[in-house]
Amino acid sequence: MRTLIVEDEKKLADALAFLAKKQNIDFDIAYDGDTGWMLAKKGIYDVIVLDIMLPGIDGLEILRRIRENRMSTPVLLLTARDSIADRVKGLDLGADDYLVKPFATQELFARIRSLYRRISKDYSNDMLKVSNVEFLSDSQVMKISDIEIKLSIKEAQLMEMFMRAPKRTFSRDYILDKIWGYDSDVSENNIEIYIHYLRKKLENKTSVKIVTVRGVGYTLKEK
Known part of the structure; x- marks a missing residue:
């Protein structure tokens, strides 16, 4: 914390x-x-x-x-x-x-x-749900309706962060700190790449989307 x-x-x-x-x-x-x-x-x-x-x-x-x-x-x-x-x-x-x-x-x-x-709510199980999107943190699987999508490690970490606090706006610095580590030399371009990957997986399949808040960061919202 x-x-x-x-x-x-x-x-x-x-x-x-x-x-x-x-x-x-x-x-x-x-x-x-x-x-x-x-x-x-x-x-x-x-x-x-x-x-x-x-x-x-x-x-x-x-x-x-x-x-x-x-x-x-x-x-x-x-x-x-x-x-x-x-x-x-x-x-x-x-x-x-x-x-x-x-x-x-x-x-x-x-x-x-x-x-x-x-x-950062302490869920009693590993399944998070926003609208028709479910995320299983133990298996790194995102489920949209009946379709299961396996996520990479970083995709899964990002998706879990967003789904544990939907509507919260996460700054780029916060994401770098939480996902890659405060001392990492990873650039903000890495965030944009993985956000792009997640958006493609959510595209046209759900009412949930990752929104860019200009000058601040990203948030998960329902369309």
Whole structure:
């Protein structure tokens, strides 16, 4: 689970990052709003934790830009105890949750895990279904109506990612990180090639399609 925390209290941010390792949460840190937005817009994070009061761009503006750019990454806001108006505005802008300072670190990590589970649901079986498309992760087979299509490893990884979170927009950086690995030297052309392969397999056979969201990435939708 890769998480971005944008928090200008350096000691707090560093302490959270240290403790997060024991929770199997990988934290990147930004200590100001400008750096926070620069990292957030890469679209490589599973969850973003945003303090509202930040030097530079404030947390609400970062949140507004995230949603304006059609990024569906879950966002948790950190707010002051008396900032009810900010909490309301944050929820209206598309925040998924908020936590009032001071908070218990265990509660923060629990909320992060809860947000993560929303986008990577723990299915009780290996069969995923969207419309008339089924995906069997253990055998890497995509089934459209009664037709079974064997997928390559990368095709299967991409299809599983899309089908576990239909309608979510995945950035190219996120896909490279999740499918090929953050340190891989694979280019974005590889993504386009495999997206093309999957589109050909879905073409004229189903109401499901992989849509390019210009400037952001890809999403799975019903036609």
